[in-house]
Amino acid sequence: MSANLENRVDWASRIESWQSCGLAERRKDLLGPASRRGIAYRWGIAIASGVNCSDAIEVLSRLAVGSKVPKALRDFDLERSLRHWFDVGHRSDVHSPIDAAVTLNWAAALPCLVDRINEIDLQRIGDELVHLHSGIIDGGRVADPTHLLLGAELGWELANLTRDDEISRLFVASSTRALQDWCQHGSEALPNSIHLATNARLVLASLVRCKKLLLVGELSVEDRQKWKQIGRQLSLWVATLVCHDGSNAFAHLERQATVDDHCSDGLLSQAVKFDRDSLEGAVSAALGNAPKNPGLTWEVSLPEAMLHDTDGKLAILLPQWNVRSGRTHVDYSAAEVDLELFSGKKPLISGRLRVDLQIDGKSQEPVGQWEEVCEYTDDDVHYLEIEQEWTGNAMLQRQFLLIREDRSFVFADAVIPKDDSASLGRIDYSCRLPLMESVVDEPEAETREIFLSTGNRRTICLPLAASEWKMGQTHFDLSVSPDHTLVSSGTGQGGLYAPIWFDFQKRRFTRKRTWRQLTVADQLRIVEPSEANGYRVQFGSEQWMIYRSLKDQKTRTVLGKHLIADFYCSRFDSGDGSHEELITVDDSDTENEAE
Helix, strand or coil: CHHHHHHHCCCHHHHHHHCCCCHHHHHHHHHHHHHHHHHHHCCCHHHHHCCCCCHHHHHHHHHHCCCCCCHHHCCCCHHHHHHHHHHHHCCHHHCCHHHHHHHHHHHHHHHHHCCCCCHHHHHHHHHHHHHHHHHHHHHCCCCCHHHHHHHHHHHHHHHHHHCCCHHHHHHHHHHHHHHHHHHHCHHHHHHHHCCCCCCHHHHHHHHHHHHHCCCHHHCCHHHHHHHHHHHHHHHHHHHHHECCCCCECCECCCHHHHHHHHCCCCHHHHHHCCCHHHHHHHHHHHCCCCCCCCCHHHHHHCCCCEEEECCCCEEEECCCCCHHHCCEEEECCCCCCEEEEEECCEEEEEEECEEEEEECCEECCECCCCEEEEEEECCCEEEEEEEEEECCCEEEEEEEEEECCCCEEEEEEEEEECCCCCCCCEEEEEEEEEECCCCEEEECCCECCEEEEECEEEEEEEECCCCCECCCCCCEEEEECCCCEEEEEEEEECCEEEEEEEECCHHHCCCCEEEEEECEEECCEECCCCCEEEEEEEECCEEEEEEEECCCCCCEEECCEEECCCEEEEEEECCCCEEEEEEEEECCCCCCEEC
């Protein structure tokens, strides 16, 4: 059916009617306040592209709803932008969500381009739009974001451009079916929508417009419920990914660049409507507008403070929803992990984590994707562990532990043999954590501690596997390289564990502090670092202990605690020697279990 449509649309007979039929006015009425200055067609574009909306998008989005174009842009050369769009449009097999969003702007603005673009190009635009829509409908990737944007929403635009006849009804049918199929595949569509974290707003924007443009009304009651369900889930992700200035995880732009998303009629206010009771407080808190003295009712209404999608390979760890408490973003969908670590509203670490690994002097490379090992969350901690296979029979395991109330964070890499029966030789390891440009490092003079500051001190970093004092010998180190990167490095034999402790609680910065590598015993035998490691961290009277097993699951003793676990973390009371357990990860079964 779609292939036949490409040959049946006679654009020459329709162009003359575009201005007289009032499509821009109708679209403006349907979108309501969200049509103001064309903002509904710009939702999410700046975040997905990583830059301010282009002049072309500014012009097209305003024309789409019959809004005035700013004087500075009235002479903008749309012909040049059209040449670029034609080039991108023909690569329909590699269309990205941002490409699709740009295409929708051209489609929506087309009736108002009659006096700006020659008739030949107008007809070519129409042909290209039908070609793109047909390619998406016939492509079979119904859970892909482009199936929603170029299948459902673009189909609605084409139905209006061809007007009320048989061809228009065919576009309505294909558009409705595309929306129906996409919603029915919500379990696959959601991970695809949050892929790379920066596309989520574009997909949510299309979902919202589909409701306002009456597309959702064409669905059955059951399918409308599915639309609302995925809209609620996607809105929660968008709320969790938003930063206090309206920007997004992994896309930090000036507040003005994203004003269309967080203004009074913006995308975030539309997202709240999917589940006002839960999302209104979450969005408010994420934007830094949480009540100074929130009541219990407000706190209880908020969603869980950790989101993790194993298919999308994206995790957000919040100590609490109040943005002043900081946040951690982890994207492990690529071969190298992207990490963002915030202190309050300020990002300190942001970017791709690069690991250099050598075994017996030979450089090793990753041979697989990152996979989840364990996830756990409760009132005390958020925990995520992932792993990746490397050459040289090595496995790289990575831990992210957020101790919520204590405002502390542990980032740790472990290098172990992939095959339990095998052994690794000498391991040389380094991991580079890119610092934000605004961050200043302040190494301590006598110890290996490093403060990270942005005008004020934001966190202190403790390399737990290294000797505390610079005077002593050490197999590990933590430093800041000339290219402004925090580098964790070390050597080991047979196995290696390299944890970094980040403390964000400013009241502890001036206290006496220390950390120690603990003796781990196994039936009166001191365990080698390649088997298991234990560490004690102390700030004044507050102490914590962490334990990590690298080989064999057996009962071991550390700091007076008998453990049979893969990982353990506790608050330690030196007065009576007691441990307040924060998390235990048990690897005795086929899958890790956290308690």
